[in-house]
Ligand code: SF4
């Protein structure tokens with residue numbers, strides 16, 4: 392299926408806006424998934440971190456359409472042409488399941504609704520000073536589950552979109568969807584870990600957020616290896632050389648969270664608890680550093696992929 | 702020739718008789734009011750156009766294989782010339798990915814980008830395997846050869862074919878062009894030019910090309926993907942999504958394992 396294709400194709404010049412979009416979409420989708428997983432943990436003390444993640448997911452998704460529309464050559468106001476067919480005599484909605492850009496636009500819309508309502512729910516609960524489980528109990532968890540599915544799609548389809556082309560590197564590998572998803576989840580875990588600094592009760596989930604970040608990074612590492620194997624196999628590996636510094640940054644982010652995973656693993660083993668006070672205090676300072684490195688890595692990974700292909 | 706809606710039209714470009722005069726490029730620009738790019742010296746044989754893009758919908762390629770000390774006359778292959786153009790693919794990669802449906806198949810079975818529908822997302826640029834489409838800097842939309850859609854509607858043949866002095870570019874109903882091409886290939890083969898081959902005449906390349914070629918070397922020599930490499934973007938959907946789904950399942954399980962871990966304090 393993945394041929395060692397000779398590529399005679401032109402680059403689409405998808406650059407900074409698209410990089411920004413890929414980054415924010417990955418973090419937003421990832422944050423929503425993490426918020427939902429925190430709710431599924433069954434511990435009401437994870438609720439503050441979950442709400443923080445819902446807020447993050449919503450704020451980030453607000454920026455996405457701005458970047459996407461700014462990238463359109465014909466003007467941002469023509470964005471709706473992706474949703475509605477304006478061909479004379481052929482009016483109707485545009486949806487092509489075989490074109491990830493077409494599917495993605497719809498999912499972005501759907502996800503935004505979920506992110507908006509979930510953030511609203513979190514805000515209402517916060518305002519009423521409610522602790523513990525979400526408003527409307529199981530119903531809202533079911534709602535979150537559907538939103539999380541959309542979040543998983545949003546964080547991954549951008550990679551598939553690149554692959555569904557005839558560009559070198561991008562179309563030579565099946566790994567990009569998974570790779571962007573794993574790195575989006577890892578980045579989101581790092582982001583929420585960082586944000587727990589601004590919400591005291593959320594600190595309870597900090598150590599396990601670090602652990603989750605580590606697991607996601609492990610998954611990402613496997614996919615990075617698979618990426619290089621497939622691309623080298625297709626004969627376009629040399630194109631990644633020019634982006635070596637970006638790959639290096641991405642690997643630094645990966646390494647940071649894997650080192651974090653080891654440390655957290657040790658901390659959890661004796662009697663650290665999901666968030667024992669002393670353990671949390673000591674993890675605070677390097678948590679910031681790890682989170683920042685991970686987030687830079689998430690951005691660098693996307694930049695490396697985008698600029699290796701064109 | 703009467704041009705009728707509902708019939709398939711195309712170009713048969715016979716590179717063996719191209720003399721590299723670029724009349725097609727000029728005629729195309731004149732009719733379509735293309736301003737052309739800023740002149741630049743490319744130092745690339747007789748090619749000073751460089752590539753197909755938003756301003757160049759025909760591009761005469763020059764493949765200079767003349768040996769330093771020619772021992773033979775070259776037999777028509779020492780200097781390859783080819784007037785390149787949008788292939789108006791039957792299975793068009795550009796059309797496949799376009800999210801706005803700006804790219805349509807016309808009543809002449811050609812591939813056309815509707816300028817008022819296109820929003821400049823550039824997905825088609827990443828998809829076209831022949832590097833045909835360019836973004837017009839003024840309109841921000843995707844441009845390429847229209848196979849003179851407006852002329853066909855008015856019953857006229859495309860400007861490039863009309864201007865070509867050697868009939869290297871022939872326009873007509875596809876079935877008729879295919880017959881002409883088959884006869885020409887047979888003639889060349891019988892003259893000993895066994896390397897001559899048709900490209901896009903049958904459905905092996907993108908289901909068949911409405912603008913197909915007679916080449917004097919293998920497709921790769923002209924910068925064209927061979928039949929094996931002529932693949933559509935959608936081939937990668939399944940692999941991409943399967944990879945994402947597996948990652949999603951593993952990721953969710955990993956997240957649950959991490960978050961459900963309880964302390965023993
Ligand atoms: S050659 Fe390129 S632009 Fe022309 S129809 Fe085929 S894919 Fe589309």
Ligand code: SF4
Nearest residue numbers: 799819820822823825
């Ligand atoms: S640039 Fe225009 S023609 Fe090309 S895919 Fe986007 S909307 Fe379609």
